[in-house]
Amino acid sequence: MEKGLVIGASGGVGAALAEALEAQGTDVVRLSRSSHGLDLRDADSIERVMGQVQGPFEAVLIATGLLAPPGEGPEKALATIDARSMAEVIQVNAIGPSLLLRHAPRLLPRGRRSVLGVLSARVGSIGDNRLGGWHSYRASKAALNQIVRGAAIELARTHREAVVAALHPGTVATPFTSAYEPPRGKLSPDEAARRLLAVLTRLTPAETGRFWDHEGREVPW
Numbered sequence: 320m321e322k323g324l325v326i327g328a329s330g331g332v333g334a335a336l337a338e339a340l341e342a343q344g345t346d347v348v349r350l351s352r353s354s355h356g357l358d359l360r361d362a363d364s365i366e367r368v369m370g371q372v373q374g375p376f377e378a379v380l381i382a383t384g385l386l387a388p389p390g391e392g393p394e395k396a397l398a399t400i401d402a403r404s405m406a407e408v409i410q411v412n413a414i415g416p417s418l419l420l421r422h423a424p425r426l427l428p429r430g431r432r433s434v435l436g437v438l439s440a441r442v443g444s445i446g447d448n449r450l451g452g453w454h455s456y457r458a459s460k461a462a463l464n465q466i467v468r469g470a471a472i473e474l475a476r477t478h479r480e481a482v483v484a485a486l487h488p489g490t491v492a493t494p495f496t497s498a499y500e501p502p503r504g505k506l507s508p509d510e511a512a513r514r515l516l517a518v519l520t521r522l523t524p525a526e527t528g529r530f531w532d533h534e535g536r537e538v539p540w
């Protein structure tokens with residue numbers, strides 16, 4: 320039986336990804352801050368929890384993320400950028416996942432196919448930024464994307480069958496988007512998870528280190 324690891328399995332998309340993997344017959348290890356004390360703002364907690372995880376896993380999914388610190392919202396204008404808030408968003412969305420990725424070489428199998436999907440966001444695309452605003456969140460996801468790209472390059476040297484992908488899940492109905500009513504509606508977490516797993520299933524090792532949306536379309540960096 321294949322093994323899967325979902326980090327951020329307490330979240331809307333993370334929980335749906337874990338369920339979708341299980342529905343495919345994958346044996347899933349779920350990790351989260353709320354269940355395991357894995358706090359992406361605390362490097363020691365990351366090392367403590369990740370050090371206990373035994374791989375290898377055919378699928379590793381990082382589904383953590385923060386739009387803005389609790390009680391705050393993403394910036395609408397440059398004037399509202401706050402150093403402490405920005406640092407927290409970058410810590411959770413870019414630095415924390417980087418510390419998780421330190422463990423990727425050990426967690427992925429060598430010599431056979433594996434996927435490592437990291438939840439990013441289309442608004443982290445610099446080329447696609449037409450509206451401005453959301454400065455901290457956008458910057459944090461742009462930084463995350465660069466780390467994912469670097470991880471893919473490094474892993475390809477030792478894990479030739481690995482597929483590493485930054486993923487945009489769509490606008491999904493989770494606590495993350497509870498304050499927003501987009502004109503085109505939201506995907507259910509189950510539908511988003513189904514689509515993301517379908518994208519990962521189709522990708523080949525030759526396509527590692529790129530940024531894809533839930534419909535399998537490449538997103539510009």
Ligand SMILES: NC(=O)c1ccc[n+]([C@@H]2O[C@H](COP(=O)([O-])OP(=O)(O)OC[C@H]3O[C@@H](n4cnc5c(N)ncnc54)[C@H](OP(=O)(O)O)[C@@H]3O)[C@@H](O)[C@H]2O)c1
Nearest residue numbers: 327329330331332352353358359383384440490491493495
């Ligand atoms: N929903 C959308 O429309 C949408 C759109 C684009 C991109 N995304 C991305 O998709 C990913 C998942 O989003 P979601 O909608 O599932 O969000 P969600 O339901 O709010 O879940 C967020 C997850 O992140 C975890 N998390 C937050 N702060 C953390 C911290 N300091 N340390 C460890 N874990 C932390 C939460 O853990 P606990 O609950 O255990 O604290 C939870 O598992 C995020 O990366 C988000 O940026 C979402």
